[in-house]
Amino acid sequence: QVQLVESGGGLVQTGASLRLSCAASGRTFGTFAMAWFRQAPGQDREFVAGISSSGRNTGYADSVKGRFTISRDNAKSTVVLQVNSLKPEDTAVYFCAAAARGSWAITRSPGSYDYWGQGTQVTVSS
Numbered sequence: 001q002v003q004l005v006e007s008g009g010g011l012v013q014t015g016a017s018l019r020l021s022c023a024a025s026g027r028t029f030g031t032f033a034m035a036w037f038r039q040a041p042g043q044d045r046e047f048v049a050g051i052s053s054s055g056r057n058t059g060y061a062d063s064v065k066g067r068f069t070i071s072r073d074n075a076k077s078t079v080v081l082q083v084n085s086l087k088p089e090d091t092a093v094y095f096c097a098a099a100a101r102g103s104w105a106i107t108r109s110p111g112s113y114d115y116w117g118q119g120t121q122v123t124v125s126s
Contacts, residue, residue, distance in 0.1 A: 002026050002115040004096045009120035012086060016124070020081040022096030022117060030074040033099040036081045037110060038092035038122075048094070049081060050106035059106030064090075086124045093119040 008020040020036070035050035049070040050059045058070055064083075072079040079096065097113035107113075 002028070002032075002098060002100075004098060004115055004117035006094065006096045006117045006120040009094060009122045011123045011125065014087060014124055014126050016086050017082070017084045018086065018122060020083060020094055020120060020122070022079045022081075024077045024079075024098065026077070028100075029077040029098075031100070033101075033107065034070075034072060034079045035097045035099070035106075035108075035113060036070065036079075037095045037097055038090075039095065039119075040092040043092075045095070045110050047108040047110075050108065051079065052104055052106065057104055057106060059108070061108075083122070086122070088124045088126050090122060091124050093121050095119045 003025040005023045031053055033053050036048040037045050038048050039045040048061050051070045051072055055072045067085045069082040096117040098115040100114045
């Protein structure tokens with residue numbers, strides 16, 4: 001039912017910035033908690049940032065706090081991850097995820113999310 005499509009990844013140098021976008025289908029976007037995860041080859045999928053359905057609450061992984069910012073526009077059914085001061089260790093496929101039943105809390109477990117995008121590649125070279 002719900003389709004998520006990420007865009008905005010690319011190959012950049014250390015210290016660069018990118019704006020990752022996730023476009024969602026349907027009219028129920030405003031009821032979903034949203035998050036970004038990332039996964040490098042051979043590694044587990046890890047939580048990066050999350051945002052409540054209202055947009056009032058956000059949460060970040062310690063490794064990205066202060067560098068990444070998540071936001072959403074429910075009228076446009078989009079969620080954005082602004083990534084600044086990129087490091088080589090940020091290299092991964094970044095996935096957008098949606099939880100059909102959100103709350104004020106930010107869930108960080110991949111299994112808590114019902115829908116996933118196809119991912120967008122971010123590569124950071126030194």
